[in-house]
Amino acid sequence: MRVAVLSDIHSNIEAFQAVIGDFEDRSDRILNLGDLVGYNASPNECVNLAKDIGMRSIQGNHDQAACSPILANNFNIYARNAILWTRENLTDENIRFLCELEGNVRLPCGLACHGTPAGSNNYIALPFQARAILKKMKKGTWGKVQVCLFGHTHKRKVWRMDVRGKVAPVEIPLDGMIRLNADEFYLLNPGSVGQPRNGDPRSSYFIFDTENNTVSFRLVNYNVTSTIKKITKANLPDFLAKRLLDGF
Amino acid sequence: MKRLQKSGKLKDGSEVLLRPMVKGDRKAVGEFFGRLTPSVLQYVRNDVSDPKVLDEWFDQLNYERVFPLLAFKGDKVVANASLHRVAYGWRKHLGTIRIVVDPEFHGKGLGTLMINELVDLAMEFGLEKLMVEFPLKAHGALAIFKKAGFSPRGVIEGLMKGRHGEDLDIVIMVMDVAAYAGRI
Numbered sequence: 001m002r003v004a005v006l007s008d009i010h011s012n013i014e015a016f017q018a019v020i021g022d023f024e025d026r027s028d029r030i031l032n033l034g035d036l037v038g039y040n041a042s043p044n045e046c047v048n049l050a051k052d053i054g055m056r057s058i059q060g061n062h063d064q065a066a067c068s069p070i071l072a073n074n075f076n077i078y079a080r081n082a083i084l085w086t087r088e089n090l091t092d093e094n095i096r097f098l099c100e101l102e103g104n105v106r107l108p109c110g111l112a113c114h115g116t117p118a119g120s121n122n123y124i125a126l127p128f129q130a131r132a133i134l135k136k137m138k139k140g141t142w143g144k145v146q147v148c149l150f151g152h153t154h155k156r157k158v159w160r161m162d163v164r165g166k167v168a169p170v171e172i173p174l175d176g177m178i179r180l181n182a183d184e185f186y187l188l189n190p191g192s193v194g195q196p197r198n199g200d201p202r203s204s205y206f207i208f209d210t211e212n213n214t215v216s217f218r219l220v221n222y223n224v225t226s227t228i229k230k231i232t233k234a235n236l237p238d239f240l241a242k243r244l245l246d247g248f
Numbered sequence: 249m250k251r252l253q254k255s256g257k258l259k260d261g262s263e264v265l266l267r268p269m270v271k272g273d274r275k276a277v278g279e280f281f282g283r284l285t286p287s288v289l290q291y292v293r294n295d296v297s298d299p300k301v302l303d304e305w306f307d308q309l310n311y312e313r314v315f316p317l318l319a320f321k322g323d324k325v326v327a328n329a330s331l332h333r334v335a336y337g338w339r340k341h342l343g344t345i346r347i348v349v350d351p352e353f354h355g356k357g358l359g360t361l362m363i364n365e366l367v368d369l370a371m372e373f374g375l376e377k378l379m380v381e382f383p384l385k386a387h388g389a390l391a392i393f394k395k396a397g398f399s400p401r402g403v404i405e406g407l408m409k410g411r412h413g414e415d416l417d418i419v420i421m422v423m424d425v426a427a428y429a430g431r432i
Contacts, residue, residue: 076368077252077268125426197374237252239311248374 002026003109003208005190006055007033007151010062011086012194012244013042015203016049018222019193027207031107033151034060034114037098038079039195039240041230043086046194047094059101060114060152061121066090067099074121078237085236109210110147110186117142123153124187130159131167134185138165147186149208156191156204156217160184176206176217188215201247256319256365259357264326266365269316273325274306277318280325283350290411291382292348315373317365319349319358326350329362331369331378341376343425354388363396370425378425383408384417393421397428 004027009016020030032055037043039062050057057063065071065083072080072087087095103120105112114120116133124130137145138161158170162184170178180186191204198204202219209216224244231241253267269277281289281296294301309316312333319327329347334340345366349359370378382389384403394400398421406415 073254076365076372077254077266078369078372080254081252123426126424128427 001028001109001210003029003031003107003210004205005031005033005112005149005188005208006193006205007114007190008035008060008154008192008194009037009046009050010035010192010194011037011040011043011046012203012222012227013045013049014224014227015194015220015222016046018220019203019205019218020049020053022218022220023205023207030055031105031112031149032057033112033149033190034058034101034120035062035151036060036101037066037083037086037090038062039082039236040227040244041234041236042227043090044094047090047097051097056105057101058105058112058114059098059103059120062086063098063101064120067095078239082236082240085234089234104142106143106145109208110149110188111137111142111145112149114150115152116150117148120152124150124157124159124189125153125155127159127167127169130169130187131161133187134159134161134167135165137161137185146182146184147180147188149188149190151189151192153189154192154195154197155189156198156206157187157189158215159187161186172217176219178215178217180213180215182213190217195244196247199247201245254365256361257357258353258361259355262321264358264361265320266317266361267320268311269306269309269318269328271306271309273318274302276320276323276325277305277328278302280328280350281348284348285351286411288348288351291386293346315366315369317362317369319353319362321353326353327358327362329366331366331373333373333375341374343370343373343375343378345378345380347380359389359392360395363392367396367423367425367428375425378423379420381418381420383410384419390419390421396423398423 004023069087072083115122160170161167190206193203206215206217228241255263315331317329318325327349332344400419401422402420405417407418408416410416
């Protein structure tokens, strides 16, 4: 099976549509690792498209805050401003959709979560954080799990624990293809569709081929100008628009 | 743009409003610095008793370079913190924090509230490290920054001078933003 794995779409409909156009018939399933909304200005369009294409979605921390605005108090001033705007502009039906999203999802190809399997607000960004999760996977804390799919950092990343228990990041090659070894443990982050922070403004995702045990990272151009215009028209902070140009 | 702001609760249960400084805050910020004693003002980097200095701050507001965060109790500014960034080069990943809290609000958790907000913003701005420097004898500041996740990385003896010309030892504290935000 080929699973298109997306994350952190964040109300960016232009990026979302471009990514769907990119994988077309090259995937059998679509999985979103959370944060369908927040930051950008097209929350209803993104939720509607997610429903239309039957995308399976995990609830991210911004999705949670759109359901329970009191959680926005834990966000910084910019993220809070954007999620309160999102809440005001979402239809009731789409709020209900976000509230009913799942937490962690166990799939035949691995465990899928937003931040870490322990919580959607937690990050896997540094080696000690990756090591902690991989050790728990090896111990069987979440059952038999060889691969964990995660998002939240907006940065595409692969962490590997080899048979000796050594944890290291895996460099993503230019062609984007990584072959997974069956006797190793992996943490895989597709990056962000709607607000990439790798220093590259293109949308990022990957296709996980569970039969061949390969992960193919993809970078996709989209109409950033249109997204920025919508952010400006919605009176959301300029900072949220400018960052899309640089991909940080 | 709707106002960027949020409320925060102090230890005594009262609330303050946190928001970025805007041009209209010139008078309130001037009054804030006007209430501070010379013993506090000596640690402020600019001569804020000079109206021209404050005018310049407000004329040159640029959140990409300096993000100034104010805390309000009613109409009164009770703390001023800022996150300083460099757009390029070897310090691009590093932010520097400066903070001044009204002495009336010391010990109420206001400093922690402001620092936590700047740490969250640093993460949002893509910064990797934060740094702060202050006199070693400011034990209160040391405790607050430790609580916020900073750790002391160095002391430079006699680097600075106090207002009476006495030598001051300086402590440099650093925080790894990603490590703190990713605590699990």
